[in-house]
Amino acid sequence: MCGIIGYIGEKPVVPVLIDGLRRLEYRGYDSAGVALVRNGDVEVRRSAGKLARLEEALADQPVDGDYGLGHTRWATHGRPTEENAHPHRDCTGRIVVVHNGIIENYLQLKLELEDQGHRFETETDTEIVAHLVEREMRDDGLEQAVRRALTHVRGLFGMVLLAADDPHKLVAVRNGPPIVVGMGDREFLVASDVPAVLSYTRDVVFLGDEEMAVVTRDGVTFTDFTGAPVETTTQRIAWDPVMAEKAGYKHFMLKEIFEQPWAIQETVLGRGSLQSGQVFLGELEISNDRLQAVDRIVILACGTSWHAALVGKFLIERLVGVPVEVDYGSEYRYRDPIVASTTLAVVITQSGETADTLAALREARGKGAMSIAICNVVGSMATREADGTVYTHAGPEIGVASTKAFTSQLVALHLLALYLAQVRGALPPETALRHLTELNQVPRLIEQTLKCDEAIQAIAQRFYAHRNFLFLGRGINYPIALEGALKLKEISYIHAEGYPAGEMKHGPIALIDEQMPVVALLPAGQVFEKMAANLQEAKARGGAVIALTDDSQHDIENLIDRDRDALITVPASSPLITPIVMVVPLQLLAYHISVRRGCDVDQPRNLAKSVTVE
Numbered sequence: 274m275c276g277i278i279g280y281i282g283e284k285p286v287v288p289v290l291i292d293g294l295r296r297l298e299y300r301g302y303d304s305a306g307v308a309l310v311r312n313g314d315v316e317v318r319r320s321a322g323k324l325a326r327l328e329e330a331l332a333d334q335p336v337d338g339d340y341g342l343g344h345t346r347w348a349t350h351g352r353p354t355e356e357n358a359h360p361h362r363d364c365t366g367r368i369v370v371v372h373n374g375i376i377e378n379y380l381q382l383k384l385e386l387e388d389q390g391h392r393f394e395t396e397t398d399t400e401i402v403a404h405l406v407e408r409e410m411r412d413d414g415l416e417q418a419v420r421r422a423l424t425h426v427r428g429l430f431g432m433v434l435l436a437a438d439d440p441h442k443l444v445a446v447r448n449g450p451p452i453v454v455g456m457g458d459r460e461f462l463v464a465s466d467v468p469a470v471l472s473y474t475r476d477v478v479f480l481g482d483e484e485m486a487v488v489t490r491d492g493v494t495f496t497d498f499t500g501a502p503v504e505t506t507t508q509r510i511a512w513d514p515v516m517a518e519k520a521g522y523k524h525f526m527l528k529e530i531f532e533q534p535w536a537i538q539e540t541v542l543g544r545g546s547l548q549s550g551q552v553f554l555g556e557l558e559i560s561n562d563r564l565q566a567v568d569r570i571v572i573l574a575c576g577t578s579w580h581a582a583l584v585g586k587f588l589i590e591r592l593v594g595v596p597v598e599v600d601y602g603s604e605y606r607y608r609d610p611i612v613a614s615t616t617l618a619v620v621i622t623q624s625g626e627t628a629d630t631l632a633a634l635r636e637a638r639g640k641g642a643m644s645i646a647i648c649n650v651v652g653s654m655a656t657r658e659a660d661g662t663v664y665t666h667a668g669p670e671i672g673v674a675s676t677k678a679f680t681s682q683l684v685a686l687h688l689l690a691l692y693l694a695q696v697r698g699a700l701p702p703e704t705a706l707r708h709l710t711e712l713n714q715v716p717r718l719i720e721q722t723l724k725c726d727e728a729i730q731a732i733a734q735r736f737y738a739h740r741n742f743l744f745l746g747r748g749i750n751y752p753i754a755l756e757g758a759l760k761l762k763e764i765s766y767i768h769a770e771g772y773p774a775g776e777m778k779h780g781p782i783a784l785i786d787e788q789m790p791v792v793a794l795l796p797a798g799q800v801f802e803k804m805a806a807n808l809q810e811a812k813a814r815g816g817a818v819i820a821l822t823d824d825s826q827h828d829i830e831n832l833i834d835r836d837r838d839a840l841i842t843v844p845a846s847s848p849l850i851t852p853i854v855m856v857v858p859l860q861l862l863a864y865h866i867s868v869r870r871g872c873d874v875d876q877p878r879n880l881a882k883s884v885t886v887e
Contacts, residue, residue, distance in 0.1 A: 282460025290343035302345035303353035309338025374430030526672035550706030625653025733865035757859030
């Protein structure tokens, strides 16, 4: 959510901070600010609104410094105003903090500090941290004051602080939301996500929970909150900074939709033999004996990843023959779930830092389950806490609405299902080889599917003014109907609902009229005729239909009224591959409708890329 950047080095500080904040814009924010220290004085510039407003403030009142902090805020406590924008200071103005997260006991602490004479300038929970550190400052350094202050704080937070009276030092702490330290050559960066540091270094350390980094120009020391040293591993990030740029596309989301053939290929590459049909998941690191003992699987995720989990249920039950339960990460730990040592918990998280999913992972592991993370970020919290990991290789995804991360998750789930089937002897080798061959053909299928972009632009022009949509699918594709509806609502602000098509008559059919387009997924297969019947039921009630089918279904032409309806055709694929192919046109439909409506595609209102607080 909130974006954090800190820099100590030899480069001019303000351009580094602004560049870092710009690369964190995708996280969603409503205000921005910077704080710099020069010759022992602290200068702060803040503004409500987008980063351009902060740049205007810096142009009106230029500032420079030897080192500094930057922040983009997503409001939790206090309105999105310049006054509430970070960075925040103490009474002296010489201690500065930027923060991502929530201080749960802030009101109690604020009243206590006010009784002690501290004066507060904002409505935020963050400001109390600066005052707590002010109260705890001694001659033993900023890091010790921060440690003492944190003993009074309850909540989840990622924070970076500086103090003019303990110069040339940044102190970063983590308990929940991510903090990454960029390790350069006599320059060091602290940020809330990797893209902010990639222009300067690809060598990073991810802080763990209840860990602290003390950053100076001479290096970085890592400890826990008590001051005990902790061992860290420097990760080499393979992403090129250029990968995080738009590369000529109008929006990051469109770029990432068109990157899906590459992202899927990278996720499949090297993980299966097209001679033997064997699947190789070297990073899984769970013994075959333990996997053979699994008698139940629970998949935990949030948002788009939850839709991937629903597809995963179909894949695993079909290929492995083990019962699968799918649960929301945000709900799982609140119902005292039943877990045994033979339960396998699979968590799906693009960032590896989603707070609710991490909490669900900890709940399952705490009750004895073995665990696997499907994740896109090497070294993130989920990958460190799970027993094993299946990495997606989608590269950085900047657009808030997930596209290539989702399809890469579907591929990773398919690989995991084949691997579990292999370990448990659930599939003959020739059947596994067929599935693996089909997976390796997906990048080509997506390349062909993307050719429908121009046709979808024309459809978007016809339907963008509608205020309600219904998405229908059956079997393994009903989660794709849910995902299509989510994509449309989150970036275009149109009300959209996804349903298993068989449920249409159990309520949603009451909503269908001339103003309610129905998006129907009709791939070839055993439910095609049932879906065609659902399509006819929608048309009989006046609903215009956007039918999505494959090029093997020529009879669909007879069901479509070209004056009122629309048809999108994709390449035919095997039943377990269709979700990956079918979702791409729905991503494009949401994108082009959003553009037509003048919405901010990459940074939709009220949303954040990575929800790192509950």
